[in-house]
Amino acid sequence: MEKIFTVTDLGDGLWEIADCVGCRCYLVRGRDRVALVDSCVGVGDLRPVVHELAGGLPVTVLLTHRHHDHIAGSYLFDDVRIPREEDVNIALGEEQNEHAVRIYAEQGRAPEGAFSAMREGTRPSFTYFEEGDVLDLGGVTIEGVFLPGHTDHSMGYLVRERRLLLSGDAVTPCMCLFFPESLPIATWRQTLEKMQGLPFDTFRIGHYSHEFHKSDLDGFLAAADYALSGARGLSWMYTYIEGLKGSLYISPDTPTDDADSPDFRAVIGP
Template sequence: MAETKEMSREEGLKMYQAYVERIVSDLNACKKVGCYYIKEAGPGIYRIFNNGVHMDLIVGEERALLFDTGHGFGDLHEAVRAVTDLPLYVVNSHGHLDHACGNCWFEEEVYIHPKDMELCRQHNSPQGRKDGIGMAEESAGRFPGIETLPADFDAERYLQMGCGNLVPVEEGHVFDLGGRTLRVVELPGHTKGSIGLLCPEEKLLYVGDAINSGLWLFLEESEPLSVYRETLEKANGIDFERIVMAHDFEMRPKAVLQDYMDVARHLDFEKGFPFSSPFCKGEDVRQCMRPGQTMADFLSPGFASIVIGRKQLD
């Protein structure tokens, strides 16, 4: 038994190595503007990558929409304008620093759910931004040769940048881009004000961090597990084909929701693996996977986990 486990760990490492090499080669094939890597995922559908997270740019006939603004380490406006000159909507999936600290690069209003506005302000504060730089320094080298901070990065200036001109947006609001629409879907759990955008014309559901294979549900701003379960059920009831998650390099088929629902329904906190991060703040936090899975499976199809504290259990 022990030998089999050892083998699988080695295989896991090999798989991870191959994964990193593929990501680096894919990123190097992208159009690069400053520290941003821009990939066309379909006609008029772009994913902009920096430091582990994607921003999504959807271009219609009359307008374009940017879903999330990332860490904002470099001039994101310039990156967007390298793709389109159309008038722009800017929307935050939620208030976290890796999704909303680039708001300051835009004169446009930034749409965000009212329940995440205060969180967005906190994460855009000098302290929040300092944490973001710390995270970037920690993760630098995760994808060797890929730029995280731009060559001309000015940390002092970055710390003082604001959160943008925030305006509230809620369930059902429709952004009309001309030929393409994006409808706001509230997806609470990861944060209280997490939203997704449904593009019925492309059958895409953009979800930011609200749904994924390693969902963070242990934060002060997270909702209980029961709320996340309802969010998954709600998403499952929507008509779309592919789900677009901010930290995932691939667009996934809707069927992955079944895996995520499985772990949410059968979560066993006691069997979870201890999880540590500065965000845990001394709480007992565990990464709970589907039965039989470990972190070595995280690149395997069907992997699903929830990182949760005792407080979010019901």
């Protein structure tokens, strides 16, 4: 396996960068600067890809939350920003990244002995980016908005001129709320309601190559309601952290049984 990154031009100064294990980050280019929202799992050197798209413009990395599959590539950049409350347990994430990358190689999803950003790079000296903060790229602005649930202070990034929300793992077809740092399902439901009131038409997430529309939030709300209804969940175990378990609630309204489909709707709670 030689090709680690796949770049998709989404138009209007927006690119999706996907790594070989399915993690995604997004590059937004303005007149004066580019923003990289999240940075993949750190398999392979992300810098040449980003710098080619940036065309010589300075790069600011905006992280949605602290999980290693979103922050690992940021170890290769200087200007890295994250919500203050997400700057915790970074060393634990480095350990989890080493374990996960080893499993990816065993599964054949990543090259054996591939470049590791967390190993070869440097832990960033984070600048904190809070809700309401705005990064001006020159003709394009990005605003932070808290979207708690997956983690306690997950952040989404509104690209107002594009009416686009880059939401990381704040909402996903198989929503993961089983981590120790995750918040209750009821709190995540409140985040979905908050999203309905935000000024965007479409949103993109960290692990699916798909353009979601605001109307898709109805299906996620239905999944949350099912999980909160007292229904019995299915036992579920996380592959990449030993001993971490959860309960899987598959929405009865989901149009597909394919968990890899962007149309799947489920919640994994504690």
